[in-house]
Amino acid sequence: SRLITFPIGTRVDRICPVADKESLRRELQIAAPGLIVVSVGRLVDQKRVDWLVRAWEQVEAGAGDATLYVVGDGQERASLQALARKLGLQRCVFVGYQAEGFRYLQAADLAVVTSLFEAPGLVALEAMAAGCPVVACAVDGLAENVEPEVTGKLVPPANPPALAAAILELLRNPRRLADMGKQARHVVESRNSLPKILRKHFDLLQQIIDAA
Numbered sequence: 001s002r003l004i005t006f007p008i009g010t011r012v013d014r015i016c017p018v019a020d021k022e023s024l025r026r027e028l029q030i031a032a033p034g035l036i037v038v039s040v041g042r043l044v045d046q047k048r049v050d051w052l053v054r055a056w057e058q059v060e061a062g063a064g065d066a067t068l069y070v071v072g073d074g075q076e077r078a079s080l081q082a083l084a085r086k087l088g089l090q091r092c093v094f095v096g097y098q099a100e101g102f103r104y105l106q107a108a109d110l111a112v113v114t115s116l117f118e119a120p121g122l123v124a125l126e127a128m129a130a131g132c133p134v135v136a137c138a139v140d141g142l143a144e145n146v147e148p149e150v151t152g153k154l155v156p157p158a159n160p161p162a163l164a165a166a167i168l169e170l171l172r173n174p175r176r177l178a179d180m181g182k183q184a185r186h187v188v189e190s191r192n193s194l195p196k197i198l199r200k201h202f203d204l205l206q207q208i209i210d211a212a
Contacts, residue, residue, distance in 0.1 A: 004204060008120040008141075009194035010129050015102050017131030017185055024107045032091065034065030035171050038108035038132075040101040040123050041115075043074035048137075051114045051160050053080055057087045058164035063171045066091065068112075071104045073097040106130040109177055110170055116157060118142050124152075128188040133180035135166045145192075151184040 018024050030036060037059075041047045049070060056068050068089075070080070073096050084092045098104065101123075105111055111127035113136040121141040124134045128145075134152035136142040146152045153166040170177050 006197055006200055007145075007192050008122070008125065009197035010122075010125045010188055010192040012129045012189050012193045013195075015106070015126050015129040017181070018106045021107055024103065028103060028107055030069065030104075030107055032065070032067035032093070034067060035063070035109040035174070035177075036107060037066060037068045037110045037112060037167065037171070038071060038104045038127075039068065039112050039114070040071040040104060040126075041113070043070070043072050043076040043080060045076060046116055046118075047072075047074075047076075048114045048116045048157070049076065049080055050083060051137075051158065051163060052112055053083050053087070053089070053092065054160040055164035055167065056084075056089055056092055058161065059167050059171070060089060060091055062168050066171050068092045069104060069108075070094045071096075071098050071101045102126045102130060105132050108132050109174075110135065110167065111152075112163070112167065113137065113142055114157075114163065115139060115142065121145050125188055125192055128152075128184035129192075131181040131185040133170065133177055133184050135163065135170065137163075147183075147187065151180055151187050 039052055105127045111132045111134045113124050118140045124136055124142055124145050127134050128151055134146050136146045137157040138154035139157055148154050155162045155166050
C-alpha cells in the first residue's frame with residue numbers, strides 16, 4: 001500500500017509526428033520508395049537485431065518495396081551486415097550512429113524493437129511519440145508500453161518467423177498502420193508526457209512534506 005510507481009517520462013514536445021515525412025526523408029537521405037521500417041539502437045547482443053535481419057528475409061519476399069533502415073552502431077554491426085549479405089537482402093540499409101535517431105522514427109511508417117531484455121523501452125516510447133506504431137518483443141518494459149493491436153504488436157523473443165509475420169501484417173494494411181500511429185501518439189501523450197510525470201513526482205513529494 002506504500003508503493004507508488006510512475007511511467008517513465010518522454011519529451012513529447014520535442015518528439016512528435018511530422019506533417020511532411022517526404023521532406024524529412026530527403027533530409028535524412030532516405031531515398032527508398034515505399035514503406036519505411038526503422039530499428040534504432042546500439043548494435044549489441046542485448047538488442048538482438050539479428051532476429052530482425054533474419055525476419056527481414058521473409059519480409060522482403062512478401063512486402064513489395066518496403067525498406068529496413070538500421071540506425072545505430074556497436075560491436076555487432078559487422079556481423080549483422082555480413083548476415084544481411086549472406087541472406088541476400090536487397091532492402092536492408094545500415095546507416096550507423098545518428099545523434100538524433102528519433103528523427104528516423106519520425107520518418108518511418110513502422111518501428112521494430114527486438115531487445116532480449118529492456119527496462120523502460122525508450123525507443124518504443126520515442127517511436128510512439130513520433131506517431132509511429134511499434135512491433136516489439138514481448139519482454140519487460142516493451143510489453144508494458146506497447147499495447148497489442150492498439151499501438152503496435154508484441155511477438156515472442158527469438159522468433160524471427162513470428163516477427164516477420166507481425167511486420168508483414170501491418171505493412172500490408174497502411175490504413176491500420178496510420179490508425180495505430182495516431183493511437184500511439186495519443187497513448188504516450190496522455191501517459192508518458194514528461195511534464196505530467198514531473199508533476200506527479202512533485203505532487204507526491206508535496207504530500208510527503210505535508211504529512212511530515
